Amino acid sequence: MHERLKRFTPGFLDHHDQSSGMYKSLFNFRLLWKQSIATTLAVVLLPLFTLTAVDYKISKDALESELLLRTARLVSNTRRTLTSYFDERKFALNFLTLDNTYDQLLDEQRLKHLLENLKSGLGEWSDLGVIDHTGIQRNYAGPYPLQGMDYSSQEWYQKLSYTDTDSYHETVSMRSNISEVFLGFRNTPHIVISVLHSNPFGLNWLHYVLRASLDIDRLNNILSHTEVSGNGDAFLINQKGIIQTPSRHYGDIMKKFPLAVPPVSDRTEVVEGLDHQGRAIVTGYAYITGTPFIFMVIKQKDNLMQTWVSTGGKLLIFLAGSVLAIVAVVVGICTYLVNSIYQADQKRLASLHQVEYANKMASIGRLSAGVAHEINNPLAIINEKAGLIKDLFTFRQEYAGDQRLIGLVDSIIASVERCATITRQMLNFARNIQVNVQKLSLKQVVADVLEFQTKEAGYRSIAINVDIPEEIPEFFSDRGKLQQVFINLVNNAFAAMKDGGRLDIKSRLSDDGAQIVTTVSDTGCGIPAENIKKIFEPFFTTKSGSGGTGLGLSITYGLVKEIGGSIDIESIVDKGTTFIITLPLEYHAEKGGTHARTVG
Amino acid sequence: MRVLLVDDEEELVATLAERLDMRGITTTWVTDYRAALAAVEQEDFDIALLDVRLPEMNGLELKRLIADRRPAMKFIFLTGHGSEEDFKACSAETGREYYLIKPVQIEVLMAKLNEIAQS
Numbered sequence: 001m002h003e004r005l006k007r008f009t010p011g012f013l014d015h016h017d018q019s020s021g022m023y024k025s026l027f028n029f030r031l032l033w034k035q036s037i038a039t040t041l042a043v044v045l046l047p048l049f050t051l052t053a054v055d056y057k058i059s060k061d062a063l064e065s066e067l068l069l070r071t072a073r074l075v076s077n078t079r080r081t082l083t084s085y086f087d088e089r090k091f092a093l094n095f096l097t098l099d100n101t102y103d104q105l106l107d108e109q110r111l112k113h114l115l116e117n118l119k120s121g122l123g124e125w126s127d128l129g130v131i132d133h134t135g136i137q138r139n140y141a142g143p144y145p146l147q148g149m150d151y152s153s154q155e156w157y158q159k160l161s162y163t164d165t166d167s168y169h170e171t172v173s174m175r176s177n178i179s180e181v182f183l184g185f186r187n188t189p190h191i192v193i194s195v196l197h198s199n200p201f202g203l204n205w206l207h208y209v210l211r212a213s214l215d216i217d218r219l220n221n222i223l224s225h226t227e228v229s230g231n232g233d234a235f236l237i238n239q240k241g242i243i244q245t246p247s248r249h250y251g252d253i254m255k256k257f258p259l260a261v262p263p264v265s266d267r268t269e270v271v272e273g274l275d276h277q278g279r280a281i282v283t284g285y286a287y288i289t290g291t292p293f294i295f296m297v298i299k300q301k302d303n304l305m306q307t308w309v310s311t312g313g314k315l316l317i318f319l320a321g322s323v324l325a326i327v328a329v330v331v332g333i334c335t336y337l338v339n340s341i342y343q344a345d346q347k348r349l350a351s352l353h354q355v356e357y358a359n360k361m362a363s364i365g366r367l368s369a370g371v372a373h374e375i376n377n378p379l380a381i382i383n384e385k386a387g388l389i390k391d392l393f394t395f396r397q398e399y400a401g402d403q404r405l406i407g408l409v410d411s412i413i414a415s416v417e418r419c420a421t422i423t424r425q426m427l428n429f430a431r432n433i434q435v436n437v438q439k440l441s442l443k444q445v446v447a448d449v450l451e452f453q454t455k456e457a458g459y460r461s462i463a464i465n466v467d468i469p470e471e472i473p474e475f476f477s478d479r480g481k482l483q484q485v486f487i488n489l490v491n492n493a494f495a496a497m498k499d500g501g502r503l504d505i506k507s508r509l510s511d512d513g514a515q516i517v518t519t520v521s522d523t524g525c526g527i528p529a530e531n532i533k534k535i536f537e538p539f540f541t542t543k544s545g546s547g548g549t550g551l552g553l554s555i556t557y558g559l560v561k562e563i564g565g566s567i568d569i570e571s572i573v574d575k576g577t578t579f580i581i582t583l584p585l586e587y588h589a590e591k592g593g594t595h596a597r598t599v600g
Numbered sequence: 601m602r603v604l605l606v607d608d609e610e611e612l613v614a615t616l617a618e619r620l621d622m623r624g625i626t627t628t629w630v631t632d633y634r635a636a637l638a639a640v641e642q643e644d645f646d647i648a649l650l651d652v653r654l655p656e657m658n659g660l661e662l663k664r665l666i667a668d669r670r671p672a673m674k675f676i677f678l679t680g681h682g683s684e685e686d687f688k689a690c691s692a693e694t695g696r697e698y699y700l701i702k703p704v705q706i707e708v709l710m711a712k713l714n715e716i717a718q719s
Contacts, residue, residue, distance in 0.1 A: 372680075373680050376680030376701070376702045376703065377609060377612070377680045377702065379680075379702065379703045380609070380612050380680060380702035380703040380704070381609060381611045381612045381615070382703070383702075383703035383704070383705075384611075384612055384615035384616050384619065384703075385611075385615055387615070387619055387705075387706050388615050388618055388619050391618075391619050391622050391623075391706075395622045413705075416703055417703075417705070420701075420702075420703050424701065
């Protein structure tokens with residue numbers, strides 16, 4: 001699982017810059033990655049957050065002002081309904097005082113008849129009474145025994161019948177009073193509407209009061225049918241703060257309204273605040289002119305804002321989704337780009353190393369060629385001089401016979417031959433540094449490579465077994481590169497093996513006969529599966545402690561590719577490793593051409 | 601068999617000439633191309649043993665000049681520089697691979713000379 005995850009992890013995250021100097025990476029990739037992600041995210045997300053916040057605020061404000069406006073409209077409409085409700089009833093009573101003389105009103109039958117008419121016209125009237133200027137109820141029609149009741153001490157009566165000269169100078173005016181809801185003698189909540197009739201210009205100066213009581217059922221009906229959103233309340237209170245019609249949340253009729261009575265205003269008002277239980281509310285109210293009533297609408301703000309909460313929630317989900325998508329895309333793109341740069345950088349480093357390696361080899365080649373040449377000439381002289389001495393012993397009688405001297409000369413000549421072998425190897429090596437495609441024998445190439453290694457193999461008692469059958473034809477390739485490939489692989493095998501191991505080099509023709517397949521197998525420590533994939537990557541090394549550059553196999557890989565072949569690997573830990581090199585019989589150079597040859 | 605030896609190393613060429621003389625081969629040795637051309641004008645040689653790297657003119661050019669004058673002559677190149685492969689390629693001119701790398705064992709040289717003489 002961990003391994004699988006690792007395959008998707010871009011290389012630069014694990015990268016540790018080990019080299020220095022000219023082979024240093026151009027960038028700190030992890031920092032570059034983090035910075036590009038942070039910058040891109042900041043540039044993209046900041047405006048998104050700002051816009052979302054602004055939009056959130058605007059939407060919320062709009063919803064709130066809409067809420068206030070709706071409340072105001074409701075209060076104002078209901079206020080108009082209530083005003084006309086009371087006006088209708090006042091005017092009805094007033095009409096009775098104008099349409100009937102005082103005497104007619106004192107007629108019991110007549111009064112009953114009028115009450116019936118009122119009931120059939122405007123309903124909910126419960127009784128009707130006539131009260132004279134001393135406050136005594138002179139006539140009464142209704143279910144209660146209120147005939148002869150004295151109202152002179154009651155406040156509404158005093159207010160209504162209060163005589164002041166100015167008001168009597170008015171023309172026939174309507175002075176009326178609408179009482180609060182009260183229980184009164186009958187002990188049921190009702191409202192009393194009374195109209196004062198006075199005619200200072202009449203022959204018989206008199207004033208009296210026509211009084212009627214109303215059940216508040218219809219009023220309750222009007223209010224309870226008011227559609228108030230947000231689990232709201234619509235009810236009446238009086239100016240002293242007593243609840244006049246039932247409310248759902250703020251107490252029953254005749255109870256004290258738990259909140260403060262709103263300040264007097266002749267307009268519809270809407271205010272926000274908290275109620276006695278600490279809930280956020282929107283209160284709309286209006287004083288009903290000519291009555292002691294205040295119409296109240298109280299809405300629960302939380303309830304009203306519920307639609308907003310769901311909208312806001314959707315907005316947040318959308319925002320979170322957008323942010324996730326943006327983060328995913330940004331991280332993806334940044335990772336991809338930084339990884340591309342990283343890989344390009346790695347390639348640059350690898351080719352730098354390869355160039356340096358090639359330069360180094362070329363320098364060594366030039367040096368060894370020079371040394372070999374300079375040594376060869378004096379060596380040739382020593383050879384000839386020693387040869388001459390031997391010749392003299394052999395051909396001239398006067399020198400002959402000293403076997404010891406002949407032995408010494410033979411030894412000089414043998415040593416010269418040994419030196420000559422070394423200088424020849426050096427010249428061959430120098431020759432192979434240059435790029436050159438030629439016809440060559442695989443067997444010979446392998447033999448040349450192993451020539452350098454036999455000493456070490458001997459010391460370490462490593463058995464080397466070469467099996468290159470005669471059927472492998474000579475083929476065109478770059479001798480130097482091929483030699484380098486085998487040198488690297490053999491060195492690798494030697495490094496992997498303990499003393500006493502075994503190195504096998506085998507060749508065969510591929511099935512179609514167009515390629516030579518060569519295997520280089522060792523009995524070394526093997527390579528764990530997780531490293532197999534990376535084994536040809538530049539700078540991958542398990543020998544970092546012992547001076548390995550991690551370049552050997554990557555150069556080998558590059559060389560094999562350059563001469564048109566391919567290389568593969570099979571390995572079993574603790575059993576050994578096999579490199580499989582497939583080379584075409586026809587040479588296809590990947591790049592570059594052959595260099596001019598120098599001869600001397 | 602008359603052999604012309606051309607090499608700028610006098611010590612080498614003189615000693616080699618003496619050794620060949622001992623083996624019954626008539627040798628003339630020179631150390632530059634002018635002397636070589638002069639010798640070719642005066643005498644008739646079967647084989648020329650040429651150093652590849654000579655001052656002023658290399659062995660290959662000298663071989664062409666001599667071959668112009670004496671088409672029947674055979675050549676062996678001798679060099680202390682370069683590898684066998686280089687030399688193989690260059691000595692293709694001689695038609696056969698007559699080349700030797702210094703230092704050369706006298707037996708090898710003798711074998712080569714006899715081989716050419718018989719061809």
